[in-house]
Amino acid sequence: MDIETLHLGPFKIKNKIAIRLFSALDDRLGVKEIVDDEVFEKIVPAHLGFWSCFGGISFFLFISQALTGMLLMVYYQPTIEEAHATVAMIMNEVPFGWLVRGSHSWGSNLMLVTIMIHMVKIYVSGIYKPPRELNWVVGVTLLLLTMGLSFTGYLLPWTQLAYWATVVGTETPAALPYVGEYIRYAMRGGEEIGQVTLTRFFAIHVMLLPVITASVIGLHLVQIRRQGIAGPM
Numbered sequence: 001m002d003i004e005t006l007h008l009g010p011f012k013i014k015n016k017i018a019i020r021l022f023s024a025l026d027d028r029l030g031v032k033e034i035v036d037d038e039v040f041e042k043i044v045p046a047h048l049g050f051w052s053c054f055g056g057i058s059f060f061l062f063i064s065q066a067l068t069g070m071l072l073m074v075y076y077q078p079t080i081e082e083a084h085a086t087v088a089m090i091m092n093e094v095p096f097g098w099l100v101r102g103s104h105s106w107g108s109n110l111m112l113v114t115i116m117i118h119m120v121k122i123y124v125s126g127i128y129k130p131p132r133e134l135n136w137v138v139g140v141t142l143l144l145l146t147m148g149l150s151f152t153g154y155l156l157p158w159t160q161l162a163y164w165a166t167v168v169g170t171e172t173p174a175a176l177p178y179v180g181e182y183i184r185y186a187m188r189g190g191e192e193i194g195q196v197t198l199t200r201f202f203a204i205h206v207m208l209l210p211v212i213t214a215s216v217i218g219l220h221l222v223q224i225r226r227q228g229i230a231g232p233m
């Protein structure tokens with residue numbers, strides 16, 4: 001690409017270094033065609049309105065949760081001696097710690113609300129019907145994963161409320177016939193809630209579920225791209 005100005009959608013880039021870097025990528029991977037086709041020339045259907053924003057808002061909140069969660073991990077210690085104290089420190093001593101923690105805990109509530117609104121919109125407008133029924137199933141998986149993230153994250157501050165909520169949350173599946181007792185034991189990592197439970201919930205909350213959720217969101221978005229946004233009702 002030997003040009004003075006690089007045109008990317010509505011943007012005109014004149015910086016020589018940026019043009020040379022972009023050209024190097026474009027020569028090897030054909031990036032310009034992908035960016036033009038997938039981003040700038042993708043037409044958003046005119047019928048999409050306010051209620052169509054909630055999938056995107058849920059996605060934005062997921063990214064925000066991942067970023068604020070990484071910042072919280074800088075100070076948080078997942079031990080029953082230190083968990084509560086480190087959360088108190090984040091709130092009272094770390095600069096803007098209150099903002100990061102507040103965004104993370106409010107974000108988790110908000111994300112469930114926006115997913116519910118997104119789901120109700122898809123249901124009411126009948127978008128779950130063929131050929132999008134598989135994406136509905138992927139969506140339900142995302143709802144369950146997000147609930148799993150909220151449940152495991154709730155224990156981490158190790159407060160009375162967190163402890164007793166986890167007692168209830170781990171006691172409930174124990175009512176299932178045959179497998180209930182095993183599920184409770186596996187969730188708690190023993191008979192009682194303690195250090196093993198906290199370690200287990202921490203690992204599931206910061207590694208396992210975020211990685212699975214990010215992959216399933218990818219699958220959700222690929223399906224939307226393959227099938228296109230549904231037409232008006």
Ligand code: HEM
Nearest residue numbers: 052055056058059119132135136139140142143228229230
């Ligand atoms: C982490 C949770 C989720 C994220 C980040 C997410 C994200 C998105 C985005 C960005 C879109 C495209 C724009 C739109 O139509 O809103 C979309 C569409 C869709 N979502 Fe979700 N979603 C989530 C959960 C769900 C749930 C719980 C369901 C249903 C059970 C669902 C079912 C669908 C379907 C069927 C479409 C296709 C809409 C169409 O083709 O017009 N999603 N989602």
